[in-house]
Amino acid sequence: MARMKRILDRGVALLLALEVCLTYIFLYLPIVVLILYSFSASRYALVWGGFSLEPYTKLLTDPEALRALGNSLIVGIISAGLSTLLGTLLALGLDGGRAWGRGGIEVLAYLPIVIPEIVMGVGLLLFFAQVWRHLGGEIGPLPTVIAGHVAFSISYVMVVVRARLRDLDRSLEEAALDLGATPAQVWRRVTIPLLAPAIASGALLAFALSLDDFYVTYFSTTGGSAFKTLPLYLYALQGRAGLPPQMNALATVMLLASLILVAVALLIQRRHPSPPAPLPSEGEGSRGVRVSGRNSHHGGDRI
Amino acid sequence: MDEVSLEVHEVSKRFGSVTVVDRISLRIGAGEFFSLLGPSGCGKTTTLRIIAGFVQPDTGEVFIRGQRATHLPPNERDVNIVFQNYALFPHLTVEQNVAFGLEMQKLPRAQIRERVGWALELVRLSGLGARYPHQLSGGQQQRVALARALVTQPSVLLLDEPLGALDLKLRQQMQWELKRLQRELKITFLYVTHDQEEALSISDRLAVMNHGRVLQVGTPQEIYERPATRFVADFIGESNFLEGRVVACEGNRALVQIGSIHTSVVSDHPLAIDQWVTLAVRPERIRLCPCGRSPWTGQVEELIYSGKETRYRVRLSPEVTLVVSSPGTNGIGVGERVGVEWDEPSLYLVDAHEAHQ
Amino acid sequence: MRRISELIVWPGALWLLLFFAIPLGIIFLISFAQRDLGGLIRWEFTLENYLRLVEPIYWVGPLGNSLVLAALTTVICLLLGYPLAYTIARSPKKHLLIFLVVLPSFTNFLVRIYAWFILLRPEGWLSWGLRMLGMEANLLGSWVGVLIGLVYGYLPFMILPLYATLERLDWALIEAAYDLGATRWQVFARVILPLSRPGMVAGALLVFLPVLGEFLTPKLLGGGKVPTIGVLIEEKFLGRVPDWPFGAAAAITVMLMALIGVSRHFHTVRESRWLG
Numbered sequence: 001m002a003r004m005k006r007i008l009d010r011g012v013a014l015l016l017a018l019e020v021c022l023t024y025i026f027l028y029l030p031i032v033v034l035i036l037y038s039f040s041a042s043r044y045a046l047v048w049g050g051f052s053l054e055p056y057t058k059l060l061t062d063p064e065a066l067r068a069l070g071n072s073l074i075v076g077i078i079s080a081g082l083s084t085l086l087g088t089l090l091a092l093g094l095d096g097g098r099a100w101g102r103g104g105i106e107v108l109a110y111l112p113i114v115i116p117e118i119v120m121g122v123g124l125l126l127f128f129a130q131v132w133r134h135l136g137g138e139i140g141p142l143p144t145v146i147a148g149h150v151a152f153s154i155s156y157v158m159v160v161v162r163a164r165l166r167d168l169d170r171s172l173e174e175a176a177l178d179l180g181a182t183p184a185q186v187w188r189r190v191t192i193p194l195l196a197p198a199i200a201s202g203a204l205l206a207f208a209l210s211l212d213d214f215y216v217t218y219f220s221t222t223g224g225s226a227f228k229t230l231p232l233y234l235y236a237l238q239g240r241a242g243l244p245p246q247m248n249a250l251a252t253v254m255l256l257a258s259l260i261l262v263a264v265a266l267l268i269q270r271r272h273p274s275p276p277a278p279l280p281s282e283g284e285g286s287r288g289v290r291v292s293g294r295n296s297h298h299g300g301d302r303i
Numbered sequence: 304m305d306e307v308s309l310e311v312h313e314v315s316k317r318f319g320s321v322t323v324v325d326r327i328s329l330r331i332g333a334g335e336f337f338s339l340l341g342p343s344g345c346g347k348t349t350t351l352r353i354i355a356g357f358v359q360p361d362t363g364e365v366f367i368r369g370q371r372a373t374h375l376p377p378n379e380r381d382v383n384i385v386f387q388n389y390a391l392f393p394h395l396t397v398e399q400n401v402a403f404g405l406e407m408q409k410l411p412r413a414q415i416r417e418r419v420g421w422a423l424e425l426v427r428l429s430g431l432g433a434r435y436p437h438q439l440s441g442g443q444q445q446r447v448a449l450a451r452a453l454v455t456q457p458s459v460l461l462l463d464e465p466l467g468a469l470d471l472k473l474r475q476q477m478q479w480e481l482k483r484l485q486r487e488l489k490i491t492f493l494y495v496t497h498d499q500e501e502a503l504s505i506s507d508r509l510a511v512m513n514h515g516r517v518l519q520v521g522t523p524q525e526i527y528e529r530p531a532t533r534f535v536a537d538f539i540g541e542s543n544f545l546e547g548r549v550v551a552c553e554g555n556r557a558l559v560q561i562g563s564i565h566t567s568v569v570s571d572h573p574l575a576i577d578q579w580v581t582l583a584v585r586p587e588r589i590r591l592c593p594c595g596r597s598p599w600t601g602q603v604e605e606l607i608y609s610g611k612e613t614r615y616r617v618r619l620s621p622e623v624t625l626v627v628s629s630p631g632t633n634g635i636g637v638g639e640r641v642g643v644e645w646d647e648p649s650l651y652l653v654d655a656h657e658a659h660q
Numbered sequence: 661m662r663r664i665s666e667l668i669v670w671p672g673a674l675w676l677l678l679f680f681a682i683p684l685g686i687i688f689l690i691s692f693a694q695r696d697l698g699g700l701i702r703w704e705f706t707l708e709n710y711l712r713l714v715e716p717i718y719w720v721g722p723l724g725n726s727l728v729l730a731a732l733t734t735v736i737c738l739l740l741g742y743p744l745a746y747t748i749a750r751s752p753k754k755h756l757l758i759f760l761v762v763l764p765s766f767t768n769f770l771v772r773i774y775a776w777f778i779l780l781r782p783e784g785w786l787s788w789g790l791r792m793l794g795m796e797a798n799l800l801g802s803w804v805g806v807l808i809g810l811v812y813g814y815l816p817f818m819i820l821p822l823y824a825t826l827e828r829l830d831w832a833l834i835e836a837a838y839d840l841g842a843t844r845w846q847v848f849a850r851v852i853l854p855l856s857r858p859g860m861v862a863g864a865l866l867v868f869l870p871v872l873g874e875f876l877t878p879k880l881l882g883g884g885k886v887p888t889i890g891v892l893i894e895e896k897f898l899g900r901v902p903d904w905p906f907g908a909a910a911a912i913t914v915m916l917m918a919l920i921g922v923s924r925h926f927h928t929v930r931e932s933r934w935l936g
Contacts, residue, residue: 009844020747023740027764027815030775034767037778086672093669105673112680114922116873118890119915122897122907123683126690131682151679154672171390174357177377178384179455180407189403193394212768214876222898234770238880251771258766262759 031255038248055249062246068233069250072211075142075229079149080207086150087157087206088199092187094158095165112155121219124148128220141227148216153209157202164198197269204265208258230254307369308333308491309354309382309459314363315515316349323349324360325515331459331493331508336485338494340502341512342538347495348387350512351461354493355384368458378407383452384461388468389444391436397423397447398432404455422454425484442473453484459491466501478505499539503527511535533581533653542583543625544653549578562620564599570652581654586614586628588649591635597642601625608632617643684915691908709909718892723913726889729878730871733810737818737867738860740811745822745859746852749829758823765816773809773880780805780881801883809877814870818863825859826852869918889914 041052059065094106112120128144168191176186192199214231221227228236230250237247309331316324324346331337339347352358354365356377365373372380383404391400401422405415423429426446436444445465452460462481466474482505485492496502502509503523510520511534519531530536533544547561557574558567559582568582594600601619615627615635625643635641691709696702712718748757764772779786829852837847875890882891889910896907 012844016743016747019740019743023744023815024760026740026812027761029779030772030812031764031767033778034771034775086675089668090672093666093672102669105669108673108676108681112676114869114918115684115915116870116890116918118873118875118893119687119911119918120680120683122893122911123687124679125897126686126904126908127679127683130686147679151676154676158672169388169390171386171388172392174377175384175386175390175392176403177357178355178382179404179451180378181403182378185407190392208766214769215873219897231768231770234768234774235876238774247771247774251767251775254771255767259763262766 034248034251035255037245038252040245040248042245055245055247056253058244059246059249059253062244064228064233065246065250068228068230071142071227072229072231075145075149075217076207076210079146079153079210080203082146083150083153083206084157084199084203087154087202088161088195090154090158091161091165092191094162109155109158112152113159117152117213117215118219120148120152121215121217124151124216124220125222129222141221141225144220145217145227145229148220149206149210149213152213152216153206156205156209157199160202160205161195161198164195168194200268201265204261208261211254306333307331308335308367309493310366311350311354312364312366314350314353314360314365316346316353316358316360323515324353326363327512327515327517328363329510329517329520331491333491334489336482336492336494336505336507338496338502338506338509339512340496340499340509340538342497345512346515347497347512348463351384351463351493351495354459355382355461356380381457382459382461383455383457384463385445385448385452385465387463387465389436389448389465391444391447391451393436395435396432397428397434397436397439400436400447401432401451401454403451408455418454419450422450425453425488426450426480441468442477445469445477449481449484453488453490456488457490459493462492462494464496466496474501481505503539511538513538529651530583530653533583536583536653541586541626541628542653543586543589545582545584545623547580547582549574549576549580552576562622564619564623566599566650567647568650568652569647572652572655574652574655579656580652581656582650583653584625584645584650586626587612589625589627589643589645591615591617591627591629591633592642592644594640594642597644599644600640600642603635603637603639603641606635606637615641617641619643687908687911687915690905691912693905693908695903695905706905709906710913712906713909713913722887722889722892722910725878725887726872726874726914727917729806729810729874729886729888730868732807733814733871734818734864734867736807736811737815738864741815741818741822741863742856742860745819745826748819749823749826754823754827758820761816761819761823769813770876772813773877776805776809776812776881780808801881801885803882803886806878806882806886809881810871810874813877814867817866817870821862821866822856822859825856825862829855865922868921872917872921873914 038055039051039053041050041054090105090109094102094109124144124147128139172190172194173186176190177183181189211229212231213229214235217229217232218235221232234247234250237244307330309329311327311329314324314327315322327346327350329337339350341347349358353360354367356372356375356379360373363373364371367381392403395403398419401419402415405418410418419432420429423432426449428443428446428450431439431443436447439447445468448465465481466477469477478501481492481494494502494506503526506523508520508522509526511518511526513534519526519535521529526535526539530539530542536542536544545561547559547566549557550560550565551558552574555571556567556569557580558565559580561582566582568580574580599619601617601623603615604618604624605616607614612628612630613632615629616624617627618624627643692705692707694702694704694706694708713723744761748754748761751757833855834847834851837851842850873890874888875894878886878888879891879894893907893910893914895901896903896910
């Protein structure tokens with residue numbers, strides 16, 4: 001009986017391991033295919049035709065692709081910058097406690113994360129097509145797209161910064177006040193430096209979201225415009241008589257670029273780790289020192 | 304008290320329906336080491352935070368060095384607080400932490416450096432200036448917090464149970480350190496703790512608090528020898544409580560009947576015949592003696608030997624049990640009949656009520 | 661400090677109001693309008709658009725498809741993702757492993773779909789593999805193909821929150837359960853599973869909600885045979901025969917479905933720390 005149980009246990013463990021391996025293979029199959037085919041000499045992206053660097057050279061000389069790349073970068077950087085600023089301010093402001101309209105703003109801020117992107121895209125399409133036109137102005141695609149990207153990125157940045165804000169030790173801000181700092185100085189010299197990793201994460205997230213966004217961009221430029229970001233450019237490709245090979249090269253390049261970004265982010269994290277608990281040493285108490293946290297806020301401790 | 308450095312007058316604070324601080328008034332002199340002692344939830348930390356400026360009182364005033372400070376924000380008050388969890392800025396070095404308050408005062412660089420060096424030396428942490436808080440032990444962090452609060456030389460230093468996280472030996476060491484520092488710097492210390500031994504050993508004066516009220520203020524000796532209420536007698540050290548009825552009184556002495564025994568007690572509190580009172584006597588003030596010597600006799604129910612002393616539980620009657628503490632050991636065993644005696648001043652009144660029991 | 665914090669929310673809030681809330685409001689308004697000749701809007705109130713949606717052809721069709729797809733995707737992702745998340749959480753190399761899970765997501769979504777083209781075509785690898793096994797299947801242009809594409813795209817979104825929750829699990833609880841005599845299965849079912857509920861809820865939301873509004877994967881991998889509400893919406897706004905009011909009604913419906921799905925677990929979304 002015990003032997004059977006052991007065999008059963010072994011079997012389950014084996015099955016698990018198998019499942020894990022298969023899932024990883026599943027995850028990487030398309031990636032491998034992409035990278036592989038990016039080195040294929042062929043007129044079509046999906047057909048193998050001998051090893052070659054042709055797709056990459058074609059990529060570098062494809063004006064449309066390069067323009068799309070440029071657009072994506074511009075949109076990405078601008079929208080990341082704006083949304084990081086606005087999202088961080090939102091997180092800091094919502095932190096101050098309940099006041100006039102706070103609850104409503106909070107709900108509003110979380111909605112973009114919840115609502116499917118297609119809805120937001122449609123909304124922006126209607127907004128810009130109808131409203132702006134009626135107001136007598138024609139807005140170019142660039143501001144339109146940026147407006148949309150910032151709109152959904154704000155929420156993500158806010159969530160990231162807020163999470164970190166929650167973990168922040170309130171007594172640090174109190175200590176700064178106690179030592180003579182004005183509220184503005186407290187923010188400048190204590191709160192924001194401590195939030196820096198979260199703000200940076202938020203910015204990276206916003207940038208990545210913007211680069212990758214399809215729905216909002218597609219709909220808000222009414223799908224047929226000449227202005228294309230990378231995802232739009234890629235989507236337009238499938239209308240033609242076959243996908244061009246430089247697509248695979250593009251994908252591989254983007255993958256590499258993301259890897260580099262992540263490496264940079266990790267390096268930043270390593271340089272500025274979040275403050276861990278203090279080390280115990282000889283003769284030290286084992287009781288956790290981090291007694292405070294939310295307790296110190298609002299003067300609520302009753303010790 | 305020549306100069307009053309900190310005064311709190313009729314300060315109250317309610318959170319919701321709970322009154323956390325109930326009309327507290329205190330006057331603390333310059334250079335005093337004053338403690339607020341009480342159990343968890345008694346309002347001592349809230350009182351401290353009101354003085355520091357993080358909590359606005361509902362009623363009452365706070366005066367710092369004679370100036371009204373009740374509505375001043377914390378950054379404009381000349382008090383500094385050492386937080387219970389130290390609240391060291393994790394993104395700044397030790398030196399930068401200590402320099403923070405001086406930088407807020409916009410002192411010149413050279414002067415800041417000098418003062419920081421002085422402060423670090425004061426707490427014996429010179430040389431660790433370039434470290435970050437997470438690289439220090441708990442005891443070292445505590446000293447950095449102290450240095451940071453002291454370097455600006457505030458009128459009053461507030462300490463919120465700063466030694467709570469340290470183990471016994473280190474805590475005792477730090478108590479000496481704090482006392483020494485305070486004497487040297489002559490800064491007024493307001494110290495909050497729930498550890499009565501600690502409060503008794505380091506304070507010049509202390510206030511015992513419970514349920515938001517100050518029950519007694521005095522020197523450690525006064526508080527220990529003459530607790531004013533039953534709570535104080537119970538919270539500070541240990542007490543035996545005896546309930547009895549006044550059968551006779553003359554001047555400030557009264558004869559109280561407890562069960563089948565009578566004893567006399569001295570009291571400043573005016574007493575009337577038939578009044579019910581609570582008396583208290585500390586275990587270490589009771590002596591065991593041979594049965595014949597005292598009208599109070601009983602049987603030893605239990606004893607615990609702990610090296611320095613032996614504690615006996617002696618049952619005098621079905622209603623009365625006394626805990627007696629004697630140094631060393633007397634060779635008395637469980638079940639033996641013994642007598643107990645005490646000097647008259649050791650027995651005192653802690654409570655008088657009208658209710659019949 | 662209070663005063664400043666009251667003010668600084670406004671830039672962000674105003675932006676959201678202008679470019680998010682108002683557009684949503686416009687969709688809402690338009691959904692009650694009528695279609696004029698060009699497919700655009702004739703401003704006369706009607707409930708016709710919503711009534712059309714409730715018609716069987718739409719209810720069973722796009723709406724139903726979307727719900728079914730979303731549900732299936734969520735379930736499959738959960739089944740595939742849980743063992744993975746669990747294994748990674750217990751592994752000493754967890755950081756590397758979880759990074760490897762996330763890495764494919766760094767390529768553009770569209771490109772990955774195209775890659776599935778390669779794999780799912782009749783001449784593609786997978787079909788070839790299936791033929792080896794004696795099965796004939798045209799994966800591209802079928803439900804299976806779309807499902808594969810969706811599961812592929814959203815699997816990391818299920819794994820990450822699961823991993824985050826499992827990683828924080830107090831293993832002492834599991835040891836305690838073993839100590840009290842529980843078998844492996846009991847420990848899993850009665851200790852681990854309940855404790856991983858927050859992660860499962862978060863993951864389910866992160867998969868279910870976006871898939872509801874998906875149109876890329878169903879359109880590209882479905883070859884027209886898998887109409888979802890997303891495909892419908894795109895058609896009605898940017899297709900050859902536009903019908904904005906109807907599309908607006910469909911969009912509002914999707915939004916409502918998402919909101920209902922989330923309202924029961926709103927607090928979980930708020931505290932999803934995996935984003936940090």
